Amino acid sequence: MDTLGVVELSSIAAGAELADGMVKVADVELVRAATLCSGRFIIYVAGDREAVETSVNFARAGQKRLTGSFVISHVSPLLTAALKKSEPALRGEALGVVESRFVSIGINAADIAVKKSEVRLLKFVAGQGITGKSFFVLGGDVAAVREAVEAASESLGDKLVEAVVIPNPAEAMARALTGGVR
Structure with missing residues (x-):
């Protein structure tokens, strides 16, 4: 594709x-x-x-x-994979969570994020059960995750709900966000 x-x-x-x-x-x-x-x-x-x-x-x-x-x-293969299934976080990697008001613009922001920096797109959640919003989870080293989150946030503008970087997440939190830790 x-x-x-x-x-x-x-x-x-x-x-x-x-x-x-x-x-x-x-x-x-x-x-x-x-x-x-x-x-x-x-x-x-x-x-x-x-x-x-x-x-x-x-x-x-x-x-x-x-x-x-x-x-x-030239859609990122990381995006197409995340639209199909989640990836577990790696022990010790930083996580970034970006939340958008709409699904369509959230998909675009996720593509921008993974093209901007060396990060993994671990999960993309599209609308169901979260009042039509979307969010995605990025993983990688702290600097790369920060850069990717900033790029995604900038692309979302006023459609950004919230974006955070968790430098050293507890394993239970990483598992809750991505479905697993390896």
């Missing part, structure tokens, strides 16, 4: 209809089309850049329920 398109809507019904149109208008893979808390809907499409841009531009054209959309080229 070279390019990822992310579209977020404030309506489940409009999202279902839009996802159908997005895959019909361009040769893209529908990676995810799902409900989020607070009655929102998220759509991920993947493929080559031109096809993904066509699909996302279709979504942007006249869709009143759109709350966010992004096209991420």
Whole structure:
């Protein structure tokens, strides 16, 4: 997957209809089309850049329920892996937690973070059970995690809820955030 398109809507019904149109208008893979808390809907499409841009531009054209959309080229493999499954933290590594008001912009911020610094993207949580917000957890040495968290925070602007760096997390806390420690 070279390019990822992310579209977020404030309506489940409009999202279902839009996802159908997005895959019909361009040769893209529908990676995810799902409900989020607070009655929102998220759509991920993947493929080559031109096809993904066509699909996302279709979504942007006249869709009143759109709350966010992004096209991420040369998407980091760390991001695509984290969207599928969490990674355990390593003993002694610093953790960064970045929380966003929306899923779509949170995905973009996570991609920016892992491209900015030598960190691992351990977990990405998209909307369900957290009132439609998103958060992600980064791991690495303290300086790298700080740099990545700062880059993500800057990209989020007023959509940032909170961002923290935990330099030496307790093992129980690392396990709680990422699902494991190794």
